[in-house]
Amino acid sequence: MALHFSSAHPISALHPLLCFFLHDTYPEMEYASGLQRQLASMKKNLFDQGYLDEQFYQLEELQDESSPNFVEEVVTLFFRDSSRLVANIDQALQKYPQDFRRLDNFMHQLKGSASSIGAAKMKNECTSFREFCNKENREGCLRSFQKVKKEHAVLKQKLENYFQLLKQVGPVDKATHSGN
């Protein structure tokens, strides 16, 4: 089977060797390993850049055979609810006079969810928003909320990519594991 690996792989140098040994028997593995590497680096970036924190590992540990897509399900759930919450906060911010108490409640909720999945950057922005809220600093709140929204959107995109890649890698993984 032809090598599909792009030369962009960090260990592309090894590919030929791998291919040599495996390509006939485990062609998928090669492909998979490349993707896996991609996946691994993507994940590493997410952590290094602070988008995710340790809590995310906790989620991964909960995943097992009985719930193989647990992490993705949770993340999907999170973005579904948080998007709604973000919209509510947006709406609430439009109101005048500002109901800081209500805003704080929303944000507390958002922060709680975000921290549960390990969304570190988002959590931090939520915290700073709450600080502005406590001081009843409307301007500060507005600015801070923009950051929250941004982090929310960025993380959403990144995790979507991550899971997409994970899906690709996953099945191949299984195939290779099964020895085929």
Place this chain on the structure above:
Amino acid sequence: MNERMDPAPTSCGQATASSSTGRPDAAAAATGMPTEFPAGLRVLLVDDDATCLKIIEMMLRKCHYDVTTCSCAATALSMLRERKGWFDLVLSDVYMPDMDGFKLLEHIGLEMDLPVIMMSADDHKDVVMKGVTHGAVDYLIKPVRIEPLKNIWQHVVRKKQFELKELEHSGSLEENERESERHKRAMEEGDNATSGCGENLKNIKRKKEGKEEDEQDVDDQADPSQTKKPRVVWSSELHQQFVTAVNQLGIDKAVPKKILELMKVAGLTRENVASHLQKYRLYLRRLSVPQHHDRHDGPFTSAQEATFRSVGTVDGFDLQALAVSGQLLPQNLTALSSGSRRVTNTGLRMPVFDQMGFLNSGNASSTRSASVQQMNRGLSYFSGFSNSIESRQLGQSHQLVEPYGNVCLQVGEEISGLLNIPSPQATRSSLPGGISNEQVNRSLIMHMSQQGQQFSLSQQQENFHGQPLPRGQIFNGIGGHDSTKFGHQMSPNAISSHISGRTANIAQTPLPGNHINASYSSVPQALYANNIHDSCLTESAASHYPLASSIGDTPATGNVEALSNTSSLKGVTDLSNCNIYSELHQNKTQDWKLETVNISYQSGQNLAPKQNNADFGSSLVAHQDSIATVQDESSRNTCTVRKEILSVTTEIEHEKIECVAQCNSTILVENSIRLKAESMPDINQQEVLYDNIISNDLMDVGKQIPANGKGQGWSGTTPIHLDMDHSS
């Protein structure tokens, strides 16, 4: 339910042995090898955030726990009430849209006495402290990791141990101290276990423990002879022995010491006898001057206090007295009891109330009989629950009386006579809290009556005081005092309030659908009163008295709680809260069908709910500690209640004055009655709690409803002395 719980306790026993060596179970569970315990621990998870809910649920499953999730506090409460004794532990978020997590915590503590762990992303010390003071056994900071969750089973074990110990011992001060120390140590260990939560938490925990200890100490100091004493349940046999001894000595010469000697009962203390004697004396006096209820108020009040202490005796006693007098129909008692919060839970209450209504109709005898019948019926229901246990002991009418007893007692001697509570057991107030309530109610009633308000209660109070209301039954107490009056106002009020679940009576936040559930907590009715409000069920705006605090408060106002609670009972019969007074407040319960309810009674009760709340709030404030303790331990409830009674009574009086005869109470009454009817069917299953309370009363009436109620009310952890005692 007990059965279900049994494996846990037994395994707890094993677990404790192993837990001391570390956490082998947890370790085993972690490795995926389920062991007897803590695997299978039934946890109820409450969190409005779907993401967190899913994550924590998965974590708990990884710990091999049996998880049930709930995103709404109201649903959680109803689930807990429905399946009393099913859950071992509750994990709840603090900030929830429909109900404050702390309120839920209070409710659970009061009604089900389950260990509750709070969770929140909020790690501010004051919030964590709040959790501690409200009785949470632990506080986890989100994001929650799996490590602390692996150790949550310890809270279940600890609680069970604590309660067992409490029950076993006859309650010497020393014992209590030892208990507290053990508890404290256990808590500390627990702290270590949950170190994942951080240093802050530990410190806070220590503080909390310290605070708890302090509270306990305070209780101890306040009532040295009573704090933490296991409640003594005055079973009919025991009471018989007592009466024999008294008669032998001569009522004038009967002193506790001699009586104790004559009785030759192991584990009985002089204090137990003394308080029981006091009640008995009151009872006799009531019998001799049935029309002079008011006069009893004074002595009653004081007696109340004394009696409060011995939880068991108070209730049991009164009932007994009642039973003895033969005046109080069992039914009435039940009705009375039902009035109290406890009753409300079970459908029994309903009938009781109805009966009460009958009684009110003025034809004392006829209504009485009618009510009695109802009560008996109601009782039978109850007996199903816990009452059965009691009823067995009581023997007859007073079974119901027990829980209602308080109420009934209040209603008046008449009722007591009717109830004939055979065994003081009923009054035992198996519910630790219950008893207190009774007392409180009684005292409240007394006060009320003294006010001169038309509360029929007041008159009844006199009667009442003799009788320890079963836990919380005190609400009923209101009605209970004047047996004569029973026919009127009181009963309906009490009952209705109770039943309607209106906050007042039912401390136990009546569940809209599960009356029974609500009543379970029959224990500190007063307490429940608060709960009831809170229960998301519905609170009708009625000024709910914080249940926790209500214990203290409600008793006096007994109904104050009920009143406030009533609002919560949307339709729940929880009213059982004895806090009939509270019910009155509730005014809101328009549904009260009982027209007969005394307006005056109501007025007392109607005390502007707000006012009541406010009043109580203030009075309660003082007793916050006591209340808090109550939450923690039923035994403490009793103590707390006692203290509260004093304050409450003043409150009540205050309220009485304020309350203008309002028809609200009537409405309440009606509601309660209505509710009762509805709840009746349900009660059978649930009123485990009631068992304790009502059992005394119901005994007669009911047929010993399968003792499931017996221990079920309390998620298996109820210190049901009932079980111990009345299984005769």
